Amino acid sequence: MILTERDTDEGLLVAVCDDDVLGETFEDDGVSLTVTEEFYGGESVDEETVVASLARASVANIVGTEAVELAIEEGFVDEECVLDVASTRHAQYLRM
Numbered sequence: 001m002i003l004t005e006r007d008t009d010e011g012l013l014v015a016v017c018d019d020d021v022l023g024e025t026f027e028d029d030g031v032s033l034t035v036t037e038e039f040y041g042g043e044s045v046d047e048e049t050v051v052a053s054l055a056r057a058s059v060a061n062i063v064g065t066e067a068v069e070l071a072i073e074e075g076f077v078d079e080e081c082v083l084d085v086a087s088t089r090h091a092q093y094l095r096m
Contacts, residue, residue: 008058015040015042016063058095062075062092062093
């Protein structure tokens with residue numbers, strides 16, 4: 001998976017995606033999702049690193065079947081709140 005972290009005034013923003021979705025655009029039922037290098041590009045990491053990053057995140061954007069499934073398994077995201085867009089999945093996480 002590819003992970004990037006950004007410190008913001010509102011807290012830590014995490015973007016994580018599957019390796020194979022970076023640079024792709026997914027469209028389905030009027031929804032378009034582009035996984036840009038600018039936002040999602042970062043370093044390739046293992047699942048343990050992603051989980052640790054999500055645990056510190058104030059906000060997270062997660063794209064890709066593998067990344068979203070990991071977020072669900074680890075309790076960060078409820079599967080009912082996941083958006084399926086064409087052949088991939090997208091979830092957002094906000095800690096309040």
